[in-house]
Amino acid sequence: MDKQHGLPSAYVPPDLVEIPPEWMAPGFPSQLLRKEAAEALVVMLRAARAEGHELRVRSAYRSYEEQATTFQYWIDQLGEEEARRVSAPPGHSEHQLGTTVDLTSASVGWQLEQPFGQTPEGQWLAAHAHEYGFPLSYPQGAEEITGYTYEPWHFRYIGRDQAASWAQSGLTLIEFLKEPTD
Ligand SMILES: [Zn+2]
Numbered sequence: 212m213d214k215q216h217g218l219p220s221a222y223v224p225p226d227l228v229e230i231p232p233e234w235m236a237p238g239f240p241s242q243l244l245r246k247e248a249a250e251a252l253v254v255m256l257r258a259a260r261a262e263g264h265e266l267r268v269r270s271a272y273r274s275y276e277e278q279a280t281t282f283q284y285w286i287d288q289l290g291e292e293e294a295r296r297v298s299a300p301p302g303h304s305e306h307q308l309g310t311t312v313d314l315t316s317a318s319v320g321w322q323l324e325q326p327f328g329q330t331p332e333g334q335w336l337a338a339h340a341h342e343y344g345f346p347l348s349y350p351q352g353a354e355e356i357t358g359y360t361y362e363p364w365h366f367r368y369i370g371r372d373q374a375a376s377w378a379q380s381g382l383t384l385i386e387f388l389k390e391p392t393d
Contacts, residue, residue: 213385214358217302220275224309227272234268236321242271245309248344248368252312255343264332269313269323269364273306296360305348310368312345328363340366341374346384356383 227243234256235241244252252268259266273281279301285294298304305311315321316332327333328351337347345366349359367384369377377387 214299214303218275218307220302222307223274224272224307227309230268230271236267236269236315239269239321242268242312243309244271244312244368247370248310248312251344251368251371255340255345258339258343259332259335262335264316264335266314266316266332266336267321269315269321270306271312272309273304275301275307278302278304278307295358296354299359305365305367308367311348312366312368313362313364314366315364323362323364325361325363328361333363336366337363341378342371344368344371344374346374346377346387348384350383353383357385 224245226246228246228249230242230244230249231253232241234253256266278299281304282294282298282300285298288294289297301307313323314332314336315323315327316330318330318332319327328337340347345368347363348365348367349357349362351361351363354360369384369388377384380387380390382390
């Protein structure tokens with residue numbers, strides 16, 4: 212699902228579970244992910260912590276209605292053309308899949324902003340998130356392909372095996388998922 216392909220407004224993923232509160236950014240409300248993605252996320256965040264990188268969740272599953280509110284916020288802030296570069300219209304957000312998470316760290320004040328990519332935590336994710344099944348959806352310099360500006364915080368779970376194939380492919384995630392599979 213991307214700029215062209217959408218999800219029905221009524222689509223709610225099955226098996227949503229709450230991300231354990233200890234992994235939430237301080238002051239932010241609890242968030243949901245699909246069970247397998249939530250479990251893989253905790254494995255990844257524990258591994259990062261063991262290597263000295265404290266990462267936390269800012270947002271995860273977003274319903275169609277919540278995405279409509281989010282997108283309208285960005286239109287009000289930036290106008291529609293710019294809003295489309297940083298946010299998705301309802302039905303087109305990877306967050307509605309329940310497999311996608313925005314991560315941040317104290318070094319950027321728990322914000323979702325591009326300097327996160329230069330922090331040790333952001334660099335750890337760039338190097339290792341795919342090993343836990345989480346490709347980076349919107350890499351730097353790929354806006355013409357993805358339609359979105361660089362989001363070093365936004366990771367979509369596709370499973371470890373698929374993510375390993377993705378990493379080998381050298382493609383953006385959108386291109387990789389469009390590839391025909393056997
Ligand atoms: Zn995101």
